Amino acid sequence: MGIKKFKYNAKTTSFKPIKNQRIRNFRNLAAFLIVTAFFGIISGFIFSNKVNSPEENSLAAELKEMKIQYELLNKKVKQSQEVLGQIENRDNNIYRSYFELDPISEDVRKAGFGGVNRYSKFTDWKYGDLVSDVAKNIDILNKQMVIQSKSLDEIVISAKEKDKMLRHLPAIQPVANKDLTRLASGYGMRMHPILKISKMHAGTDFAAHIGTPIYATGDGKVTLAGREGGYGNVVKIKHGYGYETLYAHMSKIKTRSGQNVKRGDIIGYVGNTGLSTGPHLHYEIHKDGQPIDPVSYFYQDVSPDEFNVLLDKSQQMSVSLD
Ligand SMILES: [Zn+2]
Structure with a gap:
């Protein structure tokens, strides 16, 4: 504890105690720190919000x-x-x-x-x-x-x-058949007219006059054009994709083996050669070596209604023409 000091005041003619020097020093320091901090905060605030240059403003906008x-x-x-x-x-x-x-x-x-x-x-x-x-x-x-x-x-x-x-693909009838009267016998078990036994009929018969044109039913290559057993004058066409067609009993062949044909080309004429009971075309389609029912392969020249008529006809006939 220090000694208390007094100072005489002439105006009031009284003594007043002199404040401790250390306390005064401490107050001065505190004041200094407060002022410094205040200016520090103010300058920091000004610095962080300083006014941008025009270029900076334009970059910010950009x-x-x-x-x-x-x-x-x-x-x-x-x-x-x-x-x-x-x-x-x-x-x-x-x-x-x-x-x-x-x-x-x-x-x-x-x-x-x-x-x-x-x-x-x-x-x-x-x-x-x-x-x-x-x-x-x-x-x-x-x-x-x-x-x-x-x-x-x-x-x-x-x-x-x-x-x-x-x-x-075979897609038309091999002879013109506008009124659908030509289809004489369909695919399936049929009574053979000459052999007189029930026999698998592997194709479709189209009854027509001798000389009626026969058309290739799809594009392909002729693999046979000549005489072959009961088929008489016959043409075989290989179409690719596993398909082959056969046209039998022709009176005249109008193509040769190795020839490329297009759908609708005349390849021969209806006849009665081979094992046949009357002028007609026997038409077969083979897929992967097996005969299939041609009636589903006339889709390009028959309407759905006409298809039903042909389907009925092909299923009703019990005697084939060959
Ligand atoms: Zn037949």
Whole structure:
């Protein structure tokens, strides 16, 4: 405890105690610190809110605008992805399915965008997430377009192949039969008119006058044009895809072995050669070496109603013409 000191005041003619020097020093220090802190806070505040230069202002505005533009761009890219998504759906569900191609899975269409982050360079940017999102969506869109384009190429090839196949399959009646009266006997067990036994009739008989033109029922190559046993004058055509057709009992052959023919070409004329009871064409279709019922292969020149008439006729006749 120090000694208390007094100071005389002439005006009041009294003594007043002198305050402790250490206390005064302490107060001075505290005042200094408060003032320093105050100016520190003020200057810090001024520094952080300092007035930007015109260039900085314009850059800030530009950055803000760029963010808006990127958001718009992202929206547009996503819209394009949606449109492409609809095309992909049609591609899988209609086009590819029509041409019997396997659908392309979602995984394949969008593959290659998991795992490695190839957009890490944007991480430190102010709007890095937005920029990398746009870049990624554009990359996905590009990948989808490449795959879609390849799929369309595949469809074009399949369509051409299908068109070629359709031209080669037997699809018309081998003789003109507008009024549907020519079909005389169908495919199945029939009484043979000469052998008088129930025998498998492996084709369809068309009754017609001698000399009636006989047409190739699909594109193909003639493998036989000549005489063969009970068939008499016969033509065989190989169509590919496992199909072969046979035209028997012709009066005259109008093609030769090895010749390429188109559907509708005249290959000969109706006759009565071989084991036959009257002028007619015996027509067979073989698929993979086995005879099949030709009645289902006239689809290109008969309507559904006409088909029903032919089907009835082919099933009713119990005696064949050969
Ligand atoms: Zn027959």
